[in-house]
Amino acid sequence: MTDETTHALAFTPEDLPKGKGFFQPHRIVLMLIFASLVLTLAVFMRWDWLPRYLPKLGSGILVSLAMLFSTAIIGFLLAVPLGLAQVTGPWFLKAPARIFCTVIRGTPLLLQLWLLYYGLGSLFPQFPAIRHSFLWPYLREAWPYGVAALTISFAAYEGEVMRGAFAGVPAGELEAARAYGMGRWTAFRRIWLPRAVHRALPTLNGETVLQLKSTPLVATITVIDVYAVISKVRQETYLTYEPLLLLAAIYMCLTGILVVAFRYFENRIPTRGA
Amino acid sequence: ETVKVGIAAEPYPPFTSPDASGNWQGWEIEFTKAICAEAKLDCVITPVAWDGIIPALTAKKIDMIIGSMSITEERLKTIDFSDKYYNTPTGVIGTKGVDIKPTPEGLAGKALGVQVATVHQAYATKHFAPAGAEVKEYQTQDEANQDLAAGRLDAVQADAIALDAFLQSDQGKECCDYKGDVAPDLAVLGPGVGVGLRKGETELKDKINAAIKAIRANGTYDAFSKKYFDFDIYGG
Amino acid sequence: MTDAAQAIEVTDLYKRFGPLEVLKGVSLTARQGDVIAIIGGSGSGKSTLLRCINMLELPSAGRVSVHGEEIRMKSDGHGGLMPADRKQVQRIRTQLGMVFQSFNLWQHMTILENVIEAPVHVLGKAKAEAVETGEALLRRVGLYEKRDAYPAFLSGGQQQRAAIARALAIQPLVMLFDEPTSALDPELVGEVLSVIGDLAREKRTMILVTHEMKFARDVANHIVFLHNGVIEEQGRPDAIFGAPKSERLKKFISSIH
Amino acid sequence: MTDAAQAIEVTDLYKRFGPLEVLKGVSLTARQGDVIAIIGGSGSGKSTLLRCINMLELPSAGRVSVHGEEIRMKSDGHGGLMPADRKQVQRIRTQLGMVFQSFNLWQHMTILENVIEAPVHVLGKAKAEAVETGEALLRRVGLYEKRDAYPAFLSGGQQQRAAIARALAIQPLVMLFDEPTSALDPELVGEVLSVIGDLAREKRTMILVTHEMKFARDVANHIVFLHNGVIEEQGRPDAIFGAPKSERLKKFISSIH
């Protein structure tokens, strides 16, 4: 059997820009505009407060990052079964998964956070058993409630996204997996999940950014993230734009990193676009 | 001329608080009416969410802020303040039956809740934290109170009026009592609460200052204050 | 009733899609080493029959045995059947290779990854070994240069060859081919023919659906003519093509130009 | 250089996918009423050539004219070409019907909706009229009963027939068929043959890619043998199949079994 073609791998149209390919004229112009904007802001606005808050900002960023990554990762791990149950589960898994996603997405995160922290959290001390258990030092803290609420919320939104992604994988490819004797778990792990996740990456990226912007809510239960530090600056100095612009810049860096990471995974598998 | 008076859209009873038909009432509302009448200003009360109240002032959507804003050095770099129009003592409440004193030694090793970015926080950070108190920051006073009731805090430091309001509530009555005022420190606690103004508008500022003086002098101030408080809200 | 020499036995198979009855009592036996070609008009149920054998479509009624082992079924509560023991189906499927009519290559894997997927993750072969046999297979179907390409960037015939390589990679005892040469040029058809011949000599069993009568005649030792969901006629190739009995088959054969 | 009687003229066409050069200078002329069959090995660039004619793939170099009108191209700035006038391409495409190798039926439409889509939404025909001709076409390809089914639930051959009906529905002056009979049984191949014959009598032009040499010989008046991205040989069917000149073509022909 002779193949007519001799060389070459698949041509990937959407390769990430690398090296000198990155510095195209319009990009340089954009960067110059951006740089001059930053310079203007730096010169014409008031930044004398900044040094005083730097340590707090640093720890705030760390708290935000920790919150974001822990909740997004755990939340995603929960979202996968939630999405799958809604697509193929038996009714006794499907129904609770649906209800969970609907109720959590349907109510404000702040309310959930408060119900957990002030509602559930204030019930715990009434049980001596809990009060004396090894868990108490954690239950007394605020962050476990913040992590729990944010995780649940992320899981519900992503459960919905994954439901769609699972349903969107072509039936034929799953059939092929089954036809070769793959067990449900193997077929899921090797074909269904990677295919679904790859397809959902752009949406998941957005949802992760949204999660980043939801983390400030934990400030209401005394977890000091970067947003809380910025609020504190605003309250103490009554400056509005300077601290908020700094916050925006910080978020922009984090978002930029997320976008690049997600785009990298997206482009690892070339798709033929039309 | 009309003057737009910004107040926080989030209620802060007994100073500002709306009813269900959108009418605002409270001590600061009466105060506003009194100084506007005194200074012959045509005042329009404009509720603005707290997050937007300073930009609203600087963008001239409102002309002054009457929102229990404590005067501090730091804030004076950004906006202007009138003379103080009230100043309440700073106190500490704590769980009933627990021996807590509003002193650095008395709070050592205790969890103390304060509202973030208030003079109380500054005070607690300066005096209590070095002595070993764990100072926790809350976004609102109510959240701190809730955590005190839930047992996560041992004490809460705040403005005596806010604390009193909580202690009057069912929840507050049950859990907590007043542990006393903290020692004064003018450098941290500041002169009190003033009307927030745009920088450079000295004419308006002078009018307001004059009006505050006048209503203090002619008894209007005390008259409406009596309806709300059984002590001297103007402070020492 | 069934014995080990019978690689595949289909008994009285029915399949309904809603109101549409596609298979209406099909029985078929393939002994080990048999190459059975299923021919018939478009929409006559050939693919459905093939897909029922490995339970990708669940039959509405009937039985399927593979190497003497009957796939146990139970009622699904809606008048159809479902496998009673999923593990059994899974185990049996590892002995069945399938080439789909629409290829169904996994789009998120390169060709080589497609080929080594089942050996590594179903049969538990070592990756290096699987890559080696996989590359040999790809070389055989002329796709070695394309091993790192993704399926979406291949020509139709290349995709079909990749699908064939993927099925061969698990070295199944029974091969189910659904029109394995539809996208191939005559040279490649010849190559597939020789692959099938090799497999038959190794005593592997093959059931294939095809529209190319020449190919069917060359490759198969038994021809099944499916029409309207029933087996209208079956027999040795020379009998089927040389002396068709049923009217329908005669008409079908006559149209071969 | 071009005149109206030349339905399709392809001049010196090159197509690269990244480093892979698929077409290496292909020139081809189809006069009105011609039926040209392109044959060649898998991966030799047949589909790519067809897709370049209606600009679904943008050629790297070369020219394409349809009915004497050259498709104006400009550089895309990366060493390739792109249409200079998108409206022109669009207009020309309405004269070209295409049957894809992988059918590409619109999955969210029923078969009938697929067939009437272009007549109604591109040519602006009245819906009732389009339905009428659409149903007639579906009857002709034996799919009338399936007109309200969605493509995913059809057999391979049924999908292919639907794709053919969809292309015929716009009554194009030029038809581009990419292996239009790959999933069809001999009877249906005969039917497609007669459809193509009818079209040719109406002076419509056809370029078709096929692997079935019998079919190519029966239907075409001109055969093009593509090999490795170049036209290795072309000519009348009897010359090509009866007296091939190039070694490569000889070998290719000899493998027809």
Add this chain to the structure above:
Amino acid sequence: MAADTFINWSLLSLSAPGWGGVLLQGFLHSIQIAIGGYALGLLLGIGGAFGKLYGGPVLRDLLECYTTIVRAVPELVLILLLYYAGTDLLNQLLGAVGFGSIDISGLVAGIFVIGVVQGAYSTEVLRGAIKAVPAGQIEAARAYGMSPVKVLRRITLPAMLPYAIPGLANLWLIATKDTALLAVVGFSELTLVTRQAAGATKAYFLFFCAAGALYLALTLVSNVFIGMIERHARRGFAEQR
């Protein structure tokens, strides 16, 4: 807030001393804003997704900046910049050239900001969904001479819908809650009136749960519609098992 607060249901009564009517009014406002912002966002998203997939390198990079920056910057910052700093700047400019000052309505500014933000998110959702549509479907449409707009309307949009719906549904639910932003420009939507009711009456638990219930009701109703659209969009899909 606390579970043991005595629940005084009369606080929810619809007429004046009760806050029920105010909550409902705020809820209606929220829905209006959400619809406005969401619709604007969808339009921007469709444009953005197409620009990213088919646009030239400059357009693609600009859109990349748009989605990254707008998604990253907190909505609060955007609305403050637009409504306060923006009008301030504009009026200074107008003043300089001798025109009177103008006033952007807070409502319009709010809807605009929500729309622009939603647009950034839906750009990515739609881009992913369009990429999931098999290329052949779109090629077939082009091959029959459809104009790009027609391809979009007849093929790409309906074909990508099944992949986009969950993401778009999430965005819709987020839009209904993002209306809290409008509080900053003095618009009484549900979150603000809930805060006011809770703050004025100290019945935090009651009012936040009431608002939660309203949101949940909206979600359930939305789900019915989304489900209908999704079933319709998936009509040609084979079921997976």
